[in-house]
Structures are given as structure tokens and as C-alpha cells.
Amino acid sequence: MTPGHNQSFTAREPAVLPSLRPSRIASVLVLAVAVTCAQGQTPTPTEAELARKLDQLAAELAAVKAQLATLQQQRAAQAAQSPGTAAQTAQAPASAASAPPGSAASAQPPAAPITAEAAAAGGPSTVLSGYAEINYNRPTQQTENAQADLRRFVLGMQHRFSPTTKMVGEIEVEHGVSSADDPGEVEIEQAYIEHQLGRTWGVRGGLFLIPAGLLNENHEPTAYYGVERNFVETAIIPTTWREGGVQFVGQFDNGITLQTGISTGFDINKWDATSTEGRESPLGSIHQEMALAKARDLSLFGAVNWRGMPGVLVGGSVFSGNATQGQVPTTSRVTLWDAHARWTPGRWDLSALYARGTISDTAALNAPLVGNPTLIPSAFDGYYVQGAYKVWSRQDYALSPFVRWERFNTGKSYADLGPGLTPPALPTETVWTAGANFQVTPGVVVKADYQWFSVNKNSNRFDLGLGWSF
């Protein structure tokens, strides 16, 4: 649709549409019927006249309806290429985008920019997205613990208010059913406004994912190898980790992306020394997810990522803030940092990551908790190296076996509480994961792997998963 078409349609619209409004047509008919009824039961010549007129009106109405349908079709076709209209599917603009070269064929030269212009104006303002994971875990030593789980089902929505401002939202249901008697959770994973300030800088405000590691911001099942997310980016970096605040994003022409901001942080008062949750993921057990988050102490964060060479990503992040939130006299700072790299030459996909977290002044916090199974660690860390290779592909199908080696420790050290009271450091767990991702079509993946644990050998397990993302 050329701009010329646009104008002529808009100009014509007011002239035609008012006389075609269904409500007006209905009024005319109601009036006609009312007049008919007012004439009483006795047939008169006037009534015959009216009946004839009614027939005439009905015929005209049919014609008008046809005209209206044509107009609506035209309008829908135009809406597919203009912004600010109702939600459309992501596919619509793709096909619409291909239409302009053809429809612009008879337009005045130069015709090519029309495509670009139509596209600039033509993206749908609201786009739905989603991803899901359905997993089966079967510990081979303890088959009674085998489990099938709709791990997560996520609906995402993005709405563009203007070329520079959009909303990004994601709602997630975990474990299939969420109720007082069921294990599921319903959560808002992201809800923020992003506003582009210029070519380089944008600003986000709301609930957003913290830029940390390789997975946190790219956590869809199609984006990683293995049925389960790796342990380092689950136990040490509490993926999917989000906070509420303000974030500036700078995308530079040298391939560097800089993200920095101020946000809510952790609440160390949530630490449950009687539960093992803190051993599974120290930060996962005290994150707040903006659910009435204690916000006296805010955190600062920053991340640098370089993607200046095709297939290469090198980066790091840091997040730091007080976590006692004024609830206890102690001030305890939680800091988490990571360094990561990924290289995807040809069919290879190689990555490595190190993450380390520290919690300060834990002695004062742990003192009243002594005797409980899980005290607050002063340090925890982990790293992994992973390699995948696409061995086979045909059309959309692709098979990529992978191997991952990871070591992590969620209680690497504890602050000194005196002899006999200081908990010993936990043993460092080593996990080997070997398996394959099978891409059915881009966006749909079937995964299978086996995981060997060096400490917790009873956990050795076979995993099978189905995931999708769009």
C-alpha cells in the first residue's frame, strides 16, 4: 500500500462511511417498522406502499452490507500495514511485508523505499510470544523419584506504543497447576517499559531480567543444551532472576552492549535455616521477585558483553547491594559476579562461565541460627564448560549432541563462628551431562541427556524434555 493509497482512502472514508454505519441503517429500519405498526392492523394503500418501500430498503441494505464488507476488507488489508491497529499475529506482517514490493509495482519510482517505509509503519503493535518446557527426570538409582513435570508454560506479550516505546511482559505458570494444594506457581517474569533514548541508549523501567551469565536473559528451552538448565546458572545465578528498577542499555557500534542500573535486591531475612533450599540455591531462596519486595536497600548492577566478532560473545556482570533491608541491625551485602564466553564457529557451539557470590557479615546473621541444617554461606561459586556440535541436519531438522562439565558449591565457605560452631564447607559437586538437542523445526526442541553426579551419586539421572519457544 503506497502512501498515496493511504491518503486517498483516508480522504474517502468520511464521505462514505457515515452513510453506511450499521446503527444508522438499523434506525431507518426501526423507524420504518414503527411507522408500519402505527398504521394499525387494517391494510391500506399506504401500507402497501410502505411494504414496497421496506422491500426497497432491504434491497438497499443488502447492497450497503456488501459495500461495507468490501470496505472492511480493504481496511483490514490496510491495517496489516499500518501501526497502532489491533493485535495481529507475528506472521501477518511477514506476509504483509512481502506484499508491498508487488503492490508498489505500479507506483512511482523509486519503489524500493516504499517497502522500507511500509515496514517502518507496518510492524504489529502487539505481539504474543510464548515458551514452555515439559520434562521427565528419572534417577536411575532411585526410580521412585522419577518425575514428569510441566516445568513452565510462559505467555509473553510485547506492545509497542510508539516507535521508541514498548512494553514487555511475561506471565509464567510453573508445574502445571497452581492452587493452595498444588506445587505450582504463577508469576510475572517480566513487566517493563523500554524507551529508546537515541541510537545508542535505551532505558527500561519495571520488572526486568538482570543481565547475568549466559542464560538469565535467554532462558528459553531452545536457547540451551540439555533438558535442565545448567546447575551453575540455577544454583549460583538464580535464573530466571529479575528485579524491579531502572536499567540503561547502551548498544555501541563496536559490538559492546553495556547494561547498568539500580534495582531491588535480595532479602536475607527470608533465609530459612531449617530448609535445604538455601543449599540448592542460596540466592534463589532469598530473591524477592518484586512480590511486596523489601526495598529499603537497593542494589546496583552492571554488565558488559562484546559480540563484535561473528559467533563470539565475551562478557561479565556484577550485582551488589545490601540485603538486610533494615530488618536487623547488621548490614549484609550480597554480591554476585560472573564472567562468560561463547563461541559458535560453524557447527560448533562452545561456552564457558564462572560465577561467584558472596554474602558479607554472615557471622552475626548465622549466630542465632546455629544448630539448624542450613546456615548462610559467605561464598558460593561454580563454573562450567560446554561443547555442542551439530552432527546432522536436514531441512529444519537438526541434531546437536553436547557434553557439559560443571563444578559448583553452594556453601564454599562460612564465616567463623568459633570452634565447633562454624559449619564445614560443603563438598564441591561435579556434574557431567551428555546428551543431545534435536530441533524438530526452529522453535521446537526435543532433548535427552544423562547426568552423572560425583558427590550425590544417587541423583544420577536420565532426562527427557520437550520445549518450544516463539
Added chain:
Amino acid sequence: MSGFTPASNSVVVTLTTALALAPTAAFAVDYLSADEAAKLMFPQADRFEPRTLAFDAEQLQRLQAAGVSPRSARWQVRVAQRDGATLGYVVVDDVIGKFELITYAVGIGSDGAVRQVEVLSYRESHGHEIRLPAWRRQFVGKDASAPLRVGEDIANISGATLSCSHVTEGIKRIVTVIELARHAGSLA
């Protein structure tokens, strides 16, 4: 406001200043116009002749057989010319990244090989690195016989797989369309 410390005041001032100084481009994500891209690709051209390629059913089937979804039977091409001689072709197209349209231009030499790729508009929150020369240079010299697939001859950008794949598919489609048109004599 009386509770504000000098430190927090200075933060507010800094942020306000940063916002005030930020450029306010209407389309912050538009980098080039199609005209500019065409001139960049063929600086020696004295004319860009707009041409519409219309494919018949049989040709569309051949595109399909070549593993390319034709998407449209009509394509708008700018033929770069100098003194009446054809230097090459420029095609402007859009693909969906993850959520949004990416507008890009492909310059193809008269031999059918990619000469240059330019990203005209990019609106996604991630993956703006496809704009970087290093990523775009991967396409230079490739013609319809190249695989043109991410994870084969085109390297991915971590975190922007969909943008990379869709632009790569788009370029493959354009290269194949031009190849078909050249062989059919529609670009002579």
C-alpha cells in the same frame, strides 16, 4: 524532598541531565534509508532503475525446490546502472526478528554474488549486533549456491538467534530470486 541527601540529589540531577541530553530521534532505530543504502552499495552508479520482477507459478515452484519460500510472486528491484550498463541490483526487504520487523537491503553484483548487506532499521531489544560490519561481511561474495544458513557458513550472534536466522533466510531468498531472474533474462 527534604529527606533527600546531597548524594541522592546529585543522582537525580545526573539522571535528569542524562535524559535531557539524550538525542530525541523520532525513529531511533532507523539507520539508513533505502536510497542511502543503494548509493553506499553502488557509489559509481549514475542511476537506479526500479524494476518489478513477476514470477509465474513454474518459477515459484523452482524457488521452492531450491529450498526458498518465495513469499511473494512480485519483487521490487533497483538495478544499479552506469552509462546504461548494469552494475548490480539492490533489494530492500523486511523479516521478523523475534517480535519486530527488521528492514535490510542486499546489494548483489551483476555476477549474482552478494556485494553488501545493510540493516536499515532494527527494533528488537537484543541482537543489534547484526548491524555490525563484521557480521554483515559474512555474506559478501556468497551466491545462490552457498548454504547461507546460520550454524553453517554464517555465524550466529549469541542471544539473537532468531534475528540472525531470519535475516540469513531473507538474504538467501533474495539471492535466489535474483539468480532466477538473471537466468530468466528479466534483469537483462
